[in-house]
Amino acid sequence: xxxxxxxxxxxxxxxxxxxxxxxxxxxxxxxxxxxxxxxxxxxxxxxxxxxxxxxxxxxxxxxxxxxxxxxxxxxxxxxxxxxxxxxxxxxxxxxxxxxxxxxxxxxxxxxxxxxxxxxxxxxxxxxxxxxxxxxxxxxxxxxxxxxxxxxxxxxxxxxxxxxxxxxxxxxxxxxxxxxxxxxxxxxxxxxxxxxxxxxxxxxxxxxxxxxxxxxxxxxxxxxxxxxxxxxxxxxxxxxxxxxxxxxxxxxxxxxxxxxxxxxxxxxxxxxxxxxxxxxxxxxxxxxxxxxxxxxxxxxxxxxxxxxxxxxxxxxxxxxxxxxxxxxxxxxxxxxxxxxxx
Numbered sequence: 001x002x003x004x005x006x007x008x009x010x011x012x013x014x015x016x017x018x019x020x021x022x023x024x025x026x027x028x029x030x031x032x033x034x035x036x037x038x039x040x041x042x043x044x045x046x047x048x049x050x051x052x053x054x055x056x057x058x059x060x061x062x063x064x065x066x067x068x069x070x071x072x073x074x075x076x077x078x079x080x081x082x083x084x085x086x087x088x089x090x091x092x093x094x095x096x097x098x099x100x101x102x103x104x105x106x107x108x109x110x111x112x113x114x115x116x117x118x119x120x121x122x123x124x125x126x127x128x129x130x131x132x133x134x135x136x137x138x139x140x141x142x143x144x145x146x147x148x149x150x151x152x153x154x155x156x157x158x159x160x161x162x163x164x165x166x167x168x169x170x171x172x173x174x175x176x177x178x179x180x181x182x183x184x185x186x187x188x189x190x191x192x193x194x195x196x197x198x199x200x201x202x203x204x205x206x207x208x209x210x211x212x213x214x215x216x217x218x219x220x221x222x223x224x225x226x227x228x229x230x231x232x233x234x235x236x237x238x239x240x241x242x243x244x245x246x247x248x249x250x251x252x253x254x255x256x257x258x259x260x261x262x263x264x265x266x267x268x269x270x271x272x273x274x275x276x277x278x279x280x281x282x283x284x285x286x287x288x289x290x291x292x293x294x295x296x297x298x299x300x301x302x303x304x305x306x307x308x309x310x311x312x313x314x315x316x317x318x319x320x321x322x323x324x325x326x327x328x329x330x331x332x333x334x335x336x337x338x339x340x341x
Contacts, residue, residue, distance in 0.1 A: 001302040008307055015274035016192065018301030022084060027311045031087025038062055038094050045101075046281070049129035054114040057103040057134065060090055067099040069142040069170070069327040072131055074158075075102075075150030076303065077121075078177075078202035085148050085175075085303055089316040096320050096329075098144075101134050103127070104156075112209045114216055116242050119206075121150060121181070122252040123156050131158060135168055144323045145172040148303050148315075149278070152177025152269075156255050160267040168219045171326030173268045173319045176275055176303045179282040181250040187279050188229060195277055200229055211273050236306035250317070250319070258287040266291040268322040270315065272300030293322075 021027065042060040055340065057079050061067060062247030066211035071093050075083050075101065081102035099179070104111050110279045129171070135143050154182075155249045159172035164284030178184050204225050211218040227235060234246040243249050260267070271283045273296055280296060288294055297305070297314075305315035 002295065006153055006300065006307070006318075008015065008299055008305075012306060013299045013307070015272070015299070015301035015304075016194075016278050018272075018299065018304030018306055019195075019273075019276060022301070022304040022313070024084075025086035027306075028082060030311045031084050031091060032048050034091035035060070035087060035094070035338070038091060040091070040094050043266045044135075047103075047130045049126050049133065049134045051126075053106070053129075055103060055106060055126065055128045055130045056111045056114065057101050057107065057130070059099065060094060060137070061099040062094050065097060067204075068097040069099075069144055070138050071100050071136070072134060072143065072145040072158075073097050073100060073102045073325060074127070074147035074151030074154050075105070075108065075110045075149050076147075077095060077110065078199060078206065079149070080099060080104055082109065083148075084311075085313065085315060088313055089146065089148075089319055092316045093254070093323070094319045096324055098320075098323070099138065099141075103130060103134070103153075107210065111211055112206065115273045115294070116214050117216070118210060120236065120241060120249070121153070122156065122241065122243070122249065124161070124253070127154055128158060128161055128167065131169075132165065133165055139319070142170045143168050144170050144326060145179065145320045146174070146323065147172075148175045153179070153253060153255060156260060156269075157253070158268055159267050160255075160260060160263055163264050169265050171266050171323060173270070175270045175319065176272060176278050176300075177255070177269060177307050178253075178278055179286065180254055180279070181254040182247070183252075183279045183282055184277060185230060185250075191276050194313070196229060199233075199265065203229075203232070217321060227274045229278055244250070255280055256285060258285075260292075261287045261289060263292060266293075266326065268292065268326075269294045270305075270318055271296045272298065272305070273298050275292055275302050277302040279325070
């Protein structure tokens, strides 16, 4: 599979239609039906890591099969393990013979009660530790990872830190990853207001839930909820982290500017030239090493890549193809570099 293989019908080439349809309940429901058709058995796990941090995840396997590998799936900001792309990706990977572990980031899904502290995007350490624990619970098989949007950013950073952490990661795939957080915020501020409204609505709801659960720790007033995304981000960083401000925070989880040049674990990246949330201009400058691959599709929107009314996506098939190739190639899979605008 190659990015040129994605040719949606003309009526489905609008980036906003792609982005919106991919996040609607019918796509989530279609993903759930796909999992049921496979007869997948899913078990909840709560993974505890350093500092008493607890993260929820769901392990899925098709009974009677010998898994060819374990895939850790990471969702986007204010998404969850039950997002449409997560369910469809899980079903596609299970059909290819993998077992899947879908991980909820802190404060995503129905997990706000598990930890007192707020989620922020620089909390990479707890995701690495959770991945290590998952690898220990399901050992003796290749481990791979895939992420979408902010989850794609985490997947790339997971690959970067895996060797030093002792994580036996073979390959990571990222779909529409957040490359340059500052550029993402600018796109949300200057683009169609719907996207800013959509993410702020979900983030405010998450913050209010934390305040309800831990009022002694999170005693901020309603005036804080009136901030726009830039103002609320800066407030969160100054109050809940040791970083100096919003730019330090963005630098803390950016993967732009050659930060991935030192990758030892190969990665595959799929982006869309028309993505209204993640600016495509940031991708050619990723500076991936020769064993990794970047593909930029002409269409797709943000984590859409829908191929028709059936709501199946090229993105999840692309992830499965890349990880299947990597799992078959062994612990140091190499995929030829292909940077295509």
